[in-house]
Amino acid sequence: MTILDKIVARKREEILENKTQNPISVLEKSEFFDRECYSLKEALTNPEKIGLIAEFKRKSPSKGILNADADVAETTKGYVAAGASVLSVLTDVDFFNGSNENLIKARKVNEVPILRKDFIVDEYQILEAKSIGADVILLIAACLSPEELKSLGAFAQSLGMSVLLEVHDKHELLCSISPYIDAIGVNNRNLSTFNVDIQTSFELADLIPNEFVKVSESALSNPQTVIDLKNVGYRGFLIGETFMKTPDPANACRKFVEEVRNL
Protein backbone atom coordinates (compact mmCIF):
# COMPACT_ATOMS: atom_id res chain seq x y z
CA MET A 1 0.00 0.00 0.00
CA THR A 2 1.48 3.36 -1.03
CA ILE A 3 1.02 6.53 1.04
CA LEU A 4 -1.46 7.74 -1.58
CA ASP A 5 -3.57 4.58 -1.11
CA LYS A 6 -3.51 5.15 2.66
CA ILE A 7 -4.55 8.77 2.33
CA VAL A 8 -7.42 7.92 -0.02
CA ALA A 9 -8.65 5.04 2.18
CA ARG A 10 -8.74 7.36 5.21
CA LYS A 11 -10.38 10.06 3.08
CA ARG A 12 -13.30 7.77 2.22
CA GLU A 13 -13.93 7.16 5.94
CA GLU A 14 -13.72 10.87 6.68
CA ILE A 15 -16.24 11.66 3.91
CA LEU A 16 -18.75 9.24 5.46
CA GLU A 17 -18.28 10.90 8.87
CA ASN A 18 -18.66 14.39 7.40
CA LYS A 19 -21.75 13.49 5.39
CA THR A 20 -23.60 12.61 8.56
CA GLN A 21 -22.25 15.52 10.58
CA ASN A 22 -22.70 18.14 7.86
CA PRO A 23 -25.26 16.99 5.31
CA ILE A 24 -25.46 18.72 1.93
CA SER A 25 -28.51 20.70 3.05
CA VAL A 26 -26.29 22.31 5.72
CA LEU A 27 -23.41 22.98 3.32
CA GLU A 28 -25.77 24.78 0.96
CA LYS A 29 -26.75 27.21 3.71
CA SER A 30 -23.18 28.37 4.31
CA GLU A 31 -22.53 32.11 3.89
CA PHE A 32 -20.04 31.33 1.08
CA PHE A 33 -22.07 28.82 -0.89
CA ASP A 34 -23.69 31.29 -3.30
CA ARG A 35 -20.73 33.61 -3.83
CA GLU A 36 -19.35 33.85 -7.35
CA CYS A 37 -15.99 32.11 -7.66
CA TYR A 38 -12.83 33.81 -8.92
CA SER A 39 -11.45 32.28 -12.11
CA LEU A 40 -8.16 30.38 -11.88
CA LYS A 41 -7.39 30.93 -15.57
CA GLU A 42 -7.94 34.67 -15.36
CA ALA A 43 -5.73 34.96 -12.29
CA LEU A 44 -2.87 32.97 -13.81
CA THR A 45 -2.88 34.72 -17.18
CA ASN A 46 -2.62 38.25 -15.74
CA PRO A 47 0.53 39.53 -17.52
CA GLU A 48 1.47 41.75 -14.58
CA LYS A 49 1.98 38.81 -12.23
CA ILE A 50 4.43 35.94 -12.17
CA GLY A 51 1.69 33.29 -11.74
CA LEU A 52 2.51 32.21 -8.22
CA ILE A 53 0.14 29.87 -6.37
CA ALA A 54 1.34 30.16 -2.76
CA GLU A 55 0.44 27.32 -0.43
CA PHE A 56 -0.37 27.19 3.28
CA LYS A 57 0.84 23.75 4.40
CA ARG A 58 1.78 23.01 8.01
CA LYS A 59 2.96 19.46 7.53
CA SER A 60 3.50 16.91 4.80
CA PRO A 61 3.86 13.12 4.89
CA SER A 62 7.28 13.43 3.22
CA LYS A 63 8.79 16.24 5.32
CA GLY A 64 6.90 16.14 8.63
CA ILE A 65 6.13 19.43 10.39
CA LEU A 66 7.10 22.46 8.28
CA ASN A 67 5.52 25.18 10.35
CA ALA A 68 3.33 24.71 13.41
CA ASP A 69 3.00 28.39 14.28
CA ALA A 70 2.32 30.54 11.22
CA ASP A 71 -1.04 32.30 11.35
CA VAL A 72 -3.16 31.42 8.34
CA ALA A 73 -4.84 34.83 7.87
CA GLU A 74 -1.57 36.78 8.25
CA THR A 75 0.40 34.37 6.05
CA THR A 76 -2.10 34.23 3.20
CA LYS A 77 -2.60 38.02 3.26
CA GLY A 78 1.19 38.35 3.18
CA TYR A 79 1.42 35.98 0.21
CA VAL A 80 -1.06 38.09 -1.76
CA ALA A 81 0.67 41.33 -0.77
CA ALA A 82 3.94 39.73 -1.96
CA GLY A 83 2.42 39.15 -5.41
CA ALA A 84 0.82 35.69 -5.29
CA SER A 85 -2.02 35.36 -7.82
CA VAL A 86 -3.72 32.38 -6.21
CA LEU A 87 -3.70 30.76 -2.75
CA SER A 88 -3.64 27.04 -2.00
CA VAL A 89 -4.78 25.90 1.44
CA LEU A 90 -4.41 22.32 2.65
CA THR A 91 -7.63 21.06 4.21
CA ASP A 92 -6.60 17.43 4.83
CA VAL A 93 -6.44 16.95 8.59
CA ASP A 94 -4.71 13.63 9.20
CA PHE A 95 -1.72 13.78 6.86
CA PHE A 96 -1.15 17.54 6.37
CA ASN A 97 -2.44 19.13 9.60
CA GLY A 98 -4.80 21.21 7.51
CA SER A 99 -8.44 22.12 8.13
CA ASN A 100 -11.54 23.57 6.52
CA GLU A 101 -11.32 26.27 9.18
CA ASN A 102 -7.96 27.39 7.73
CA LEU A 103 -9.49 27.85 4.29
CA ILE A 104 -12.40 29.82 5.75
CA LYS A 105 -9.93 32.09 7.58
CA ALA A 106 -8.01 32.67 4.33
CA ARG A 107 -11.25 33.34 2.42
CA LYS A 108 -12.36 36.03 4.86
CA VAL A 109 -9.27 38.16 4.30
CA ASN A 110 -8.37 37.59 0.63
CA GLU A 111 -9.88 38.43 -2.76
CA VAL A 112 -8.00 36.02 -5.03
CA PRO A 113 -8.85 32.47 -6.12
CA ILE A 114 -8.31 29.86 -3.40
CA LEU A 115 -7.53 26.25 -4.21
CA ARG A 116 -8.87 23.67 -1.79
CA LYS A 117 -5.87 21.36 -1.55
CA ASP A 118 -7.19 17.94 -0.67
CA PHE A 119 -7.78 14.47 -2.12
CA ILE A 120 -11.13 14.72 -3.86
CA VAL A 121 -12.90 11.45 -4.65
CA ASP A 122 -16.57 12.36 -4.08
CA GLU A 123 -18.97 15.11 -5.19
CA TYR A 124 -19.70 15.82 -1.53
CA GLN A 125 -16.18 17.25 -1.12
CA ILE A 126 -16.79 19.66 -4.01
CA LEU A 127 -19.93 20.98 -2.34
CA GLU A 128 -17.94 21.23 0.88
CA ALA A 129 -15.21 23.16 -0.98
CA LYS A 130 -17.82 25.62 -2.25
CA SER A 131 -19.31 25.97 1.23
CA ILE A 132 -15.98 26.96 2.80
CA GLY A 133 -15.25 29.60 0.16
CA ALA A 134 -12.92 27.78 -2.23
CA ASP A 135 -12.84 28.72 -5.94
CA VAL A 136 -10.72 25.90 -7.31
CA ILE A 137 -10.56 22.16 -6.71
CA LEU A 138 -7.72 19.76 -7.39
CA LEU A 139 -8.39 16.46 -9.13
CA ILE A 140 -5.47 14.04 -8.88
CA ALA A 141 -5.19 11.64 -11.83
CA ALA A 142 -3.25 9.13 -9.70
CA CYS A 143 -6.31 8.45 -7.55
CA LEU A 144 -9.23 8.79 -10.00
CA SER A 145 -10.34 6.95 -13.14
CA PRO A 146 -10.78 8.94 -16.39
CA GLU A 147 -14.57 8.63 -15.93
CA GLU A 148 -14.39 9.95 -12.35
CA LEU A 149 -12.17 12.82 -13.50
CA LYS A 150 -14.76 13.81 -16.06
CA SER A 151 -17.79 13.59 -13.82
CA LEU A 152 -16.16 15.36 -10.83
CA GLY A 153 -14.74 18.05 -13.15
CA ALA A 154 -18.10 18.64 -14.79
CA PHE A 155 -19.78 18.83 -11.38
CA ALA A 156 -17.31 21.45 -10.09
CA GLN A 157 -17.65 23.54 -13.25
CA SER A 158 -21.45 23.37 -12.97
CA LEU A 159 -21.04 25.12 -9.59
CA GLY A 160 -18.88 27.82 -11.21
CA MET A 161 -15.62 26.49 -9.78
CA SER A 162 -12.31 26.01 -11.65
CA VAL A 163 -10.67 22.61 -11.94
CA LEU A 164 -6.94 21.95 -11.68
CA LEU A 165 -6.03 18.48 -12.94
CA GLU A 166 -2.85 17.03 -11.42
CA VAL A 167 -0.70 14.55 -13.34
CA HIS A 168 2.83 13.30 -12.84
CA ASP A 169 3.56 11.34 -16.01
CA LYS A 170 2.74 11.11 -19.70
CA HIS A 171 0.31 8.23 -19.33
CA GLU A 172 -1.75 10.06 -16.67
CA LEU A 173 -1.76 13.19 -18.80
CA LEU A 174 -2.88 11.54 -21.99
CA CYS A 175 -5.75 9.60 -20.48
CA SER A 176 -7.06 12.40 -18.24
CA ILE A 177 -7.55 15.30 -20.64
CA SER A 178 -11.20 16.33 -20.94
CA PRO A 179 -13.21 19.54 -21.45
CA TYR A 180 -14.03 19.52 -17.74
CA ILE A 181 -10.72 20.96 -16.58
CA ASP A 182 -9.31 24.48 -16.66
CA ALA A 183 -5.65 24.00 -15.89
CA ILE A 184 -3.20 21.12 -15.82
CA GLY A 185 -0.66 20.84 -13.04
CA VAL A 186 2.40 18.67 -13.42
CA ASN A 187 3.41 17.45 -9.99
CA ASN A 188 7.18 17.16 -9.78
CA ARG A 189 6.63 14.93 -6.73
CA ASN A 190 5.42 11.38 -7.28
CA LEU A 191 2.76 10.95 -4.59
CA SER A 192 3.37 7.21 -4.30
CA THR A 193 7.16 7.31 -3.85
CA PHE A 194 7.78 10.98 -2.87
CA ASN A 195 10.58 11.17 -5.44
CA VAL A 196 10.94 14.71 -6.77
CA ASP A 197 12.25 15.65 -10.21
CA ILE A 198 11.69 19.05 -11.81
CA GLN A 199 12.50 17.51 -15.21
CA THR A 200 8.99 16.05 -15.10
CA SER A 201 7.58 19.53 -15.81
CA PHE A 202 10.02 20.14 -18.67
CA GLU A 203 9.31 16.74 -20.23
CA LEU A 204 5.52 17.07 -20.18
CA ALA A 205 5.28 20.76 -21.20
CA ASP A 206 4.79 20.17 -24.93
CA LEU A 207 2.26 17.39 -24.40
CA ILE A 208 -0.21 19.70 -22.62
CA PRO A 209 -2.67 21.18 -25.13
CA ASN A 210 -2.42 24.98 -25.23
CA GLU A 211 -6.05 25.59 -24.27
CA PHE A 212 -5.13 24.60 -20.70
CA VAL A 213 -3.13 26.81 -18.39
CA LYS A 214 0.06 24.93 -17.52
CA VAL A 215 1.05 24.75 -13.87
CA SER A 216 4.22 23.30 -12.37
CA GLU A 217 3.80 21.93 -8.84
CA SER A 218 6.17 21.04 -6.00
CA ALA A 219 9.87 21.20 -5.21
CA LEU A 220 10.29 24.70 -6.67
CA SER A 221 12.87 26.64 -4.67
CA ASN A 222 15.00 28.42 -7.25
CA PRO A 223 13.70 31.64 -8.86
CA GLN A 224 15.60 30.80 -12.08
CA THR A 225 13.55 27.58 -12.43
CA VAL A 226 10.38 29.71 -12.62
CA ILE A 227 11.88 31.65 -15.54
CA ASP A 228 12.99 28.45 -17.28
CA LEU A 229 9.50 26.93 -16.84
CA LYS A 230 7.88 30.12 -18.14
CA ASN A 231 10.02 29.80 -21.25
CA VAL A 232 8.55 26.37 -21.99
CA GLY A 233 4.97 27.56 -21.49
CA TYR A 234 4.12 27.32 -17.78
CA ARG A 235 1.94 30.10 -16.34
CA GLY A 236 1.37 28.80 -12.80
CA PHE A 237 3.88 27.83 -10.11
CA LEU A 238 2.65 26.08 -6.98
CA ILE A 239 5.02 26.58 -4.06
CA GLY A 240 4.57 25.51 -0.43
CA GLU A 241 7.57 24.18 1.40
CA THR A 242 10.07 26.81 0.26
CA PHE A 243 7.97 29.42 2.09
CA MET A 244 6.40 27.40 4.91
CA LYS A 245 9.68 25.96 6.22
CA THR A 246 10.84 29.47 7.15
CA PRO A 247 9.61 31.24 10.33
CA ASP A 248 8.04 34.01 8.20
CA PRO A 249 6.54 32.39 5.07
CA ALA A 250 5.07 35.63 3.69
CA ASN A 251 8.47 37.30 3.85
CA ALA A 252 10.12 34.33 2.13
CA CYS A 253 7.45 34.64 -0.57
CA ARG A 254 8.10 38.37 -1.00
CA LYS A 255 11.85 37.77 -1.44
CA PHE A 256 11.21 34.97 -3.94
CA VAL A 257 8.87 37.12 -6.06
CA GLU A 258 11.41 39.96 -6.03
CA GLU A 259 14.16 37.62 -7.15
CA VAL A 260 12.04 36.26 -10.01
CA ARG A 261 11.21 39.84 -11.10
CA ASN A 262 14.89 40.80 -11.07
CA LEU A 263 15.95 37.94 -13.35
Ligand SMILES: O=P(O)(O)OC[C@@H](O)[C@@H](O)c1c[nH]c2ccccc12
Ligand atom coordinates in the same frame (compact mmCIF):
# COMPACT_ATOMS: atom_id res chain seq x y z
O1 LIG B 1 5.69 22.09 -0.84
P1 LIG B 1 6.05 22.05 -2.28
O2 LIG B 1 7.13 21.05 -2.61
O3 LIG B 1 6.37 23.42 -2.83
O4 LIG B 1 4.73 21.54 -3.07
C1 LIG B 1 3.51 22.25 -3.05
C2 LIG B 1 2.40 21.41 -3.67
O5 LIG B 1 2.70 21.17 -5.01
C3 LIG B 1 2.22 20.10 -2.92
O6 LIG B 1 1.87 20.39 -1.61
C4 LIG B 1 1.18 19.17 -3.54
C5 LIG B 1 1.02 18.94 -4.87
N1 LIG B 1 0.01 18.08 -5.08
C6 LIG B 1 -0.53 17.73 -3.92
C7 LIG B 1 -1.59 16.90 -3.62
C8 LIG B 1 -1.98 16.77 -2.31
C9 LIG B 1 -1.26 17.39 -1.29
C10 LIG B 1 -0.19 18.23 -1.55
C11 LIG B 1 0.20 18.40 -2.88
